[in-house]
Amino acid sequence: MSGFVFSEKPISIASGEGATLTAENGTEYLDFGASYACTPTGHCHPDVVDAIREQAAELLYVQGSYPVQSRTDLHEKLGALAPGGIENVWLCNSGTEANEAALKFARSATDGTKIVAAKRAFHGRTAGTLSATWKPKYKKPFEPLLEDQIEFVTYGDATELEDAVDDETAAVILEPIQGEGGIHPAPAGYLEAARECTEATDTALIFDEIQTGIGRTGNLWACDGYGVTPDILTTAKGIASGLPMGATLCADWVAEAAGPHGSTFSGNPLVSAAANATLDAVVDEDLPGNAAEVGGYLRDELAALDVPIRDVRGEGLMVGVEVKRGANRVLRDLALEHQVLALPAGRSVVRLLPPLVLEEEHADQVVTALADVLAPKAESQS
Numbered sequence: 001m002s003g004f005v006f007s008e009k010p011i012s013i014a015s016g017e018g019a020t021l022t023a024e025n026g027t028e029y030l031d032f033g034a035s036y037a038c039t040p041t042g043h044c045h046p047d048v049v050d051a052i053r054e055q056a057a058e059l060l061y062v063q064g065s066y067p068v069q070s071r072t073d074l075h076e077k078l079g080a081l082a083p084g085g086i087e088n089v090w091l092c093n094s095g096t097e098a099n100e101a102a103l104k105f106a107r108s109a110t111d112g113t114k115i116v117a118a119k120r121a122f123h124g125r126t127a128g129t130l131s132a133t134w135k136p137k138y139k140k141p142f143e144p145l146l147e148d149q150i151e152f153v154t155y156g157d158a159t160e161l162e163d164a165v166d167d168e169t170a171a172v173i174l175e176p177i178q179g180e181g182g183i184h185p186a187p188a189g190y191l192e193a194a195r196e197c198t199e200a201t202d203t204a205l206i207f208d209e210i211q212t213g214i215g216r217t218g219n220l221w222a223c224d225g226y227g228v229t230p231d232i233l234t235t236a237k238g239i240a241s242g243l244p245m246g247a248t249l250c251a252d253w254v255a256e257a258a259g260p261h262g263s264t265f266s267g268n269p270l271v272s273a274a275a276n277a278t279l280d281a282v283v284d285e286d287l288p289g290n291a292a293e294v295g296g297y298l299r300d301e302l303a304a305l306d307v308p309i310r311d312v313r314g315e316g317l318m319v320g321v322e323v324k325r326g327a328n329r330v331l332r333d334l335a336l337e338h339q340v341l342a343l344p345a346g347r348s349v350v351r352l353l354p355p356l357v358l359e360e361e362h363a364d365q366v367v368t369a370l371a372d373v374l375a376p377k378a379e380s381q382s
């Protein structure tokens with residue numbers, strides 16, 4: 001057996017540029033999934049490619065205890081871009097590691113042990129983060145995990161959350177917009193309520209911005225849009241344009257009490273260089289602004305379609321289209337008939353997470369494609 005775990009798609013990808021992926025047979029696809037939000041700056045952004053080339057020629061790796069410029073720059077950049085003073089930066093290699101560190105830091109900095117997480121949440125696949133992930137399918141074969149330490153609450157229900165948080169709680173972990181769970185933005189007042197009840201009990205509030213961060217929702221961080229600052233914010237996916245990196249941003253009181261933690265590849269010079277160039281492009285090209293504008297246009301156009309759609313949800317270029325057929329059938333038709341690649345979020349939601357360099361004409365293309373794929377068959381033939 002060669003590769004396992006991932007099921008392979010019948011399209012071999014050879015190259016990418018901007019919002020376009022090109023298959024080995026030359027077919028061009030519009031990338032509306034950005035491989036799970038990993039390419040905010042578009043495929044092979046020239047500045048990112050140059051930064052990687054230059055760093056590769058200088059130094060690929062040295063252990064984290066020796067300062068290197070690209071890592072030092074990234075610490076400073078992330079600290080400066082962090083919301084409301086949570087400027088202490090821990091670098092790692094994936095989203096699940098960023099969340100695992102967040103849960104560990106919350107435990108070492110508080111007197112509590114319990115973790116409060118939301119139903120439908122996705123936080124990763126290590127033992128700790130998988131415990132805080134909702135979907136039983138992902139967990140069952142590996143149990144027992146930390147289930148005794150985790151309490152799940154209904155996402156969006158402030159009262160249920162307030163009742164679950166007490167002096168025994170180390171952390172509340174929430175996605176400001178649930179991604180994997182079906183694109184569900186936090187309802188008004190929910191994150192504020194989370195902020196208040198965690199503050200009152202000296203609990204760490206963790207926002208998992210692994211999917212919502214790096215400009216995706218129209219703000220650099222989704223929590224900026226809600227006006228709520230957590231104690232710990234985790235990011236990954238798009239931070240280095242697809243190279244493996246995660247980051248855990250912490251408030252002083254969490255960082256000062258963080259217990260021993262480490263990782264061989266933390267702040268790897270090559271990946272740090274890619275992250276610096278990515279963040280520069282996101283800020284200099286105002287990609288959050290573009291996400292807000294083109295995303296707003298896309299959602300309006302989708303909502304105006306006269307085809308069977310149950311709901312259009314999201315912020316910026318994090319969009320969920322809840323359909324009446326199975327999402328996987330819709331995705332197959334989009335790819336094979338319209339050369340549009342997108343993602344599912346559960347059985348009935350088509351998830352759109354395109355590169356943030358997207359233009360209105362790309363949005364038009366996906367709207368036209370969805371209109372055709374979702375049109376009742378008899379109508380589409382007439």
Ligand SMILES: *Cc1c(COP(=O)(O)O)cnc(C)c1O
Nearest residue numbers: 094095096122123124179210211
């Ligand atoms: C993808 C994702 C993760 C896990 O990130 P990995 O890099 O796959 O480990 C965690 N939380 C959220 C919200 C995600 O979207």
